[in-house]
Amino acid sequence: MDSPSDLPYDERRADALITVTAHSAAGPSPQVRSAQVLIMDRSLSMSRHKLDEAKRAMCAAIDTLRDGTLLGIVAGNHQAEVIFPPTGGLAVVDARSREDAKLRVAGQLAEGGTAIGQWLDRARDLFASVESPGTVRHAMLYTDGKDEHETPEQLAEILASCADRYICHARGLGEDWHHDELLRITQALHGTAEAVVTIADLTEDFTHLMREAQRIVVPRLYLGLRLNSRFQLAFVRQTRPTEADLTLRQLLDGETHVPLGSWPAESRQYQVSLRFDPDTLTVDELMRAARVTLHAEFPDGTRRPCSESAAMVVRRRATPGFGIVRSPDLTRVENERELGMAMRACADAQLRGDLDRADRELRLATSLAESLGDTARLRLLRAVATTGPDGRPRLRRDASRGQMLRIGVDSTKTVSRPVESRELSVRHTGLPRVCPRCDTTATSPTAKFCEECGHPLGAGGPVDAL
Template sequence: MSDFTVEADWSPHLAVDGGVVDIIVTVTSSAGGAPAAQGAAPSVAQVIMVDCSGSMAGREIEEAKRATNAAIDALRDGVRFAVIAGTERAQAAFPVNQTLVPANDRTRREAKQAVRTMRAGGGTAIGQWLTLARHLFQADPAEIRHAILLTDGANGEARGTLARVLEECAGAFVCDSRGVGSGWVATELRAIASALLGTADALADSGDLATEFRSMIEAQMGKVVADVGLRLWTPAGADVRAVKQVFPEVVDLTTRRTEVNARSGDYPLGAWGAESRDYHVSLSVPGAKPLETRAVLRAGVVARDGTPLAEQKLVTATWTEDIEQSTKVNPRVAQYLGQTELDEAIQEAVAARKAGDTERATAKFGRAAKLAHETGRVGTLKLIEKAVEVVDAPSGTVKLRTTGGVSRDEEMLEARSQKTARVGRGTKES
């Protein structure tokens, strides 16, 4: 076993005719070093994709180059890396032979010289940038593969191209997507992060890019365990309805299951350092006799080859005819369900705005304001207040600020709504 632990919070009583069990699974790694079974820390590869389209001209391209240099400086010796200049095509800015090279004093200096020559011009074809990144990673043996993608505009490729490319890239590398300037699209940033198990965000000021890039690289340099999986076992008759990461941000893993056997499946969690993440597992469970207690879930974490990294956590339920007991929701579960619903409400609100449905948009923004208030998401509520006029958050009363298209504040809200607040384990029933 390694330095991983698995804990769970749930409501232990279920109605005799069955129903849904919602469980928050907390995975924690102290990650003082790689697991003994794996020996030395895993090898790392890094690709930095920089939007060099015409709209980046001026301050933004200069700040993007400064940020890329900061990222290069943050790479530890030996990490293999490359820089892609993205326009309507993908070009390897460094090295030019489309390979990854190990970071050292010489290659860092050469890379920064190449970055200085990057110029803004042309269009935006994000799918091509990702395809080149996949090519670079697939030709390299690194165990941890991480990319940063920066864009200031909407993808200009044919409809469906980006979705197809993301499907091809899934599992090949992790990608953090960032927007800067005024032309990026939140749904595209989130789609990239969701498919590639990364994070999505947008920066109002390009002057913050260097700090952001450095932070993302430093986070990767702290990863010491590659390709961790969440292994879930369920008994006969139980079905997994959904599996989502709910902290530090919402990532839907439901469709990412790899079958292990008839009752078990693995869900990809990416690489880990010293950190803790929370996952929502929703199960549909059949009925049973009153006072009967059964196992409904075993949750564990495994390495790429299936080696267990922690003791499994057993989750049981007791069937009851007591309605008060069977309808009671664990407070921690309730808080995370509210935060997940908040993220969904914001996405639906912005989608309604894009479709011109102001009535639905108002209702969804109102629901989002109410949920942000109830779940203590102060930062998200502030973003909602920038996007719409919040008349009364507790009741969910809001007014749209404009009757036109989606504002930049609404896009920013959508880009950041998946970030969640940690719910403590003070009230647990495990």
């Protein structure tokens, strides 16, 4: 198991890893409507061949869209203009509208500055025009520059207003953008960030991205957490295939819902961390700290459970100072997070000219990648490494800005090999459960712990875990 239920006597934190897997539907895919907003950077820095290649990539992305898809295109610089459809809202894709959209993309000129938040805000307005609540909403943007015409606070405010409204993937073109900005956007909007240093690669990237986006059939997913009153939610982090802090929370009927976005057939893993006062836990007693359920938004707009509930169980051990070995899977997750932080610190230090700091972070990141067997990130690090006069690895002094940006943006990508994590499943008994401590009747016949006081239900039977 990824997280043992046993906790040291003075522990104040309990963690669990949860894996959520989306499977391809057997037979024909469900008919779920999709809304796509393509955001193109037309700032002055996109002049000449950059904009030409970007137009080619945008037109290729439009060609991949199925008939019936809803489409809008935003052209952005220091402002945001909806260039398609000219009538406002989103247009239904067919042969005629597809050609019209490509003509409007082809007619764009490079001018002005960069205000990415304005582009995202306009995309949110377009998605708001969709009447069907069960529509999958997906945006894609590229930029070749820094977000220079708005403050970080303005961008943060817009990202908060867009969160859980749509998914957004972002691409950095060339070598003049910054990885922190792209990661900030995609982590808030459940997307991926990529470095496209060679502009000619953008067309292949966009077409693949659009095909994957059209395989999404669930508009939104949520991790539902019903906590025992003695526990508080510290954080929820996505740990694979990319790392992201998920801080947005909603409270529905006494249950905390953490938005997870939505994705095609793949597995994603999340780390849930709870805080508590150890003095409130009875020693050597199994206790349900949280009940975990996956919720989905269905085509009619309702949000309903789509998995069986599972219990996160803890037990405070009696011996103060007695060491309990930490879960190796959670230890790996923490080390992967440290590796990503070291990679970003290395890239940031090199970009600001602090080469001594960059060397130290490179050595730390390389050591962590080697111990984790993370060949993908290790390959990136070794590509910019050399041996210094002291015989130790150091950053190559001729490492390009594009290489460092790729290290920064790929720092959040964890290995695809899944670690063992607790499954969202429980065993059904079909009988109502009554708490022997407070006489509360459980709302579900599968309940293993009292929702009122957290006491185990049943007479000494096995306890289901995540």
